[in-house]
Amino acid sequence: MKFETPRILPSDITSRDLFLDRRRVLRYAAAGAAFGALGAGVSGRALAATIAAPGAKLAYTPNAALSIKDPPNSYEDITTYNNFYEFGTDKSDPAVQARDFKPLPWKVTVDGEAEVKGSFDFEDILRPLSLEERIYRLRCVEAWSMVIPWTGFPLAELIKRFKPTSKAKYVEFTTLMSPRQMPGQRSPVLRWPYVEGLRMDEAMHPLTFIAVGVYGQMLPNQNGAPLRLVVPWKYGFKSIKSIVRIRFTELQPKNSWQVAAPSEYGFFANVNPSVDHPRWSQATERRIGGSLLAKRAATLPFNGYAEQVASLYKGMDLRRNF
Amino acid sequence: MLNVTALYRFGIKPIVFAACAAPAALMTLGILAAVGKIPSSPMDLGADPVDRLLHACGIPALNMLLITLLVTPARMLTGWSHLLRLRRMLGLFAAFYALAHFVVYAWLDQGLDLAAVGADIIKRPYITIGMLALLLLVPLAITSTNRMMRRLGRRWQKLHKLVYLVVLLGVWHYWWQVKKDIREPLLYFAIFGVLMAFRAYRAFRVKSAPATAPERT
Numbered sequence: 001m002k003f004e005t006p007r008i009l010p011s012d013i014t015s016r017d018l019f020l021d022r023r024r025v026l027r028y029a030a031a032g033a034a035f036g037a038l039g040a041g042v043s044g045r046a047l048a049a050t051i052a053a054p055g056a057k058l059a060y061t062p063n064a065a066l067s068i069k070d071p072p073n074s075y076e077d078i079t080t081y082n083n084f085y086e087f088g089t090d091k092s093d094p095a096v097q098a099r100d101f102k103p104l105p106w107k108v109t110v111d112g113e114a115e116v117k118g119s120f121d122f123e124d125i126l127r128p129l130s131l132e133e134r135i136y137r138l139r140c141v142e143a144w145s146m147v148i149p150w151t152g153f154p155l156a157e158l159i160k161r162f163k164p165t166s167k168a169k170y171v172e173f174t175t176l177m178s179p180r181q182m183p184g185q186r187s188p189v190l191r192w193p194y195v196e197g198l199r200m201d202e203a204m205h206p207l208t209f210i211a212v213g214v215y216g217q218m219l220p221n222q223n224g225a226p227l228r229l230v231v232p233w234k235y236g237f238k239s240i241k242s243i244v245r246i247r248f249t250e251l252q253p254k255n256s257w258q259v260a261a262p263s264e265y266g267f268f269a270n271v272n273p274s275v276d277h278p279r280w281s282q283a284t285e286r287r288i289g290g291s292l293l294a295k296r297a298a299t300l301p302f303n304g305y306a307e308q309v310a311s312l313y314k315g316m317d318l319r320r321n322f
Numbered sequence: 323m324l325n326v327t328a329l330y331r332f333g334i335k336p337i338v339f340a341a342c343a344a345p346a347a348l349m350t351l352g353i354l355a356a357v358g359k360i361p362s363s364p365m366d367l368g369a370d371p372v373d374r375l376l377h378a379c380g381i382p383a384l385n386m387l388l389i390t391l392l393v394t395p396a397r398m399l400t401g402w403s404h405l406l407r408l409r410r411m412l413g414l415f416a417a418f419y420a421l422a423h424f425v426v427y428a429w430l431d432q433g434l435d436l437a438a439v440g441a442d443i444i445k446r447p448y449i450t451i452g453m454l455a456l457l458l459l460v461p462l463a464i465t466s467t468n469r470m471m472r473r474l475g476r477r478w479q480k481l482h483k484l485v486y487l488v489v490l491l492g493v494w495h496y497w498w499q500v501k502k503d504i505r506e507p508l509l510y511f512a513i514f515g516v517l518m519a520f521r522a523y524r525a526f527r528v529k530s531a532p533a534t535a536p537e538r539t
Binding site for chain 1 (some may be wrong): 353356357368369370371372373430431432433438441442445446447448498499501502503505
């Protein structure tokens, strides 16, 4: 007869990260209370209550001044053609593979060079904010583009609540790490979890946006539910999805695509028709949703937002800082 | 008794032809649906039909090229020399899909802007080698007829060895345009490697066989 030693399964052991996370939650509890108090009593209370599931209707006001006039892509195009490698590398994968993803409840950890740190519920993040709709161009580094009506709020409004210190020169964002829910993370296509970053002035720019919805509905999972970044003048890979961590740093963060292929993808990744990707041209783009015979469109410097953002990069060599 | 020629002509060849033509048929339905001529199609070209068509032509081209390279090893391993009768059809379909891939790129993607296409071919290494593969494949397709085989005689064999280079360039072209997930191109390279290794092994054995073979008595 064989005697089996009772074994502790790897799944029974609390991971080091989770263990440390619990400590952090306790440590940040006080800060969290302060963050909640800041937002108490402002307009979005009802809104937080409506947030139930992806696709739920959101209350918002259109921001015409910061929206482009081009007709937006269809909801179907926007939600079936996605680069979200956590759910597969084919653009049709995320819509299928993200079906069972659970975006709520959701917490975002804030740490680094800021006065207000902690772990915050998605509802607490939204509560003091009023949502707006902005129709932005999205230009992928693969030379295709879309027009998307995002629902959300300026990142600056959120950042202000964390009171970054004078040492905060950059903001680093991290996507959820969950190979169980995100099958793409089971293959080492990129170094997981996905990381992105912005310089502080880029993060505080009025165009920089956190989207929680598209077409006035809660973000579908494949678009980065429950909250994602949108930086319309940069290539799409900068607009990190399903954010669980915001960290204020003194040093420039190492974003995932830069780590994966430093000669092809930089930190800034500003849309620039005159700086080609080493393997393909960035001069033109294919607008998704056009007819089969539609001509490629010329790509605009800073994706058409040069007037608003070019000054951020004055004196910088954009060929070197691609 | 079953006649092999009849079996191929009325059975196997039509079936292989249908299998090879299926991707083109599906694409045609996809295009008709995309331009609204038919309400729906088993192949949905999706949000970026041009990208889908590029892929839907390129992959069968590579697949069929690799299958043509499989014919000789399969023949050797099974002893079915009649498999050779399928190779020309497979090769011609590979050339057809490669050409269609180029047409989709030059026409639908680049809008027949020949200056842009030319610049791409010169400046983009993955397009350069893809173009080179196509240019090398075309003469093979042209010289695939019985008449050309007779006319070229022994040189025909030599000329058609170019297919090895075509497949190498084709797989390389696929590898180089992938953004990051190279698992699929790697698989193609691995299959190509195995098929070439078989040939190298056989060439080596044929060469060294007379020296090592036991003397006949």
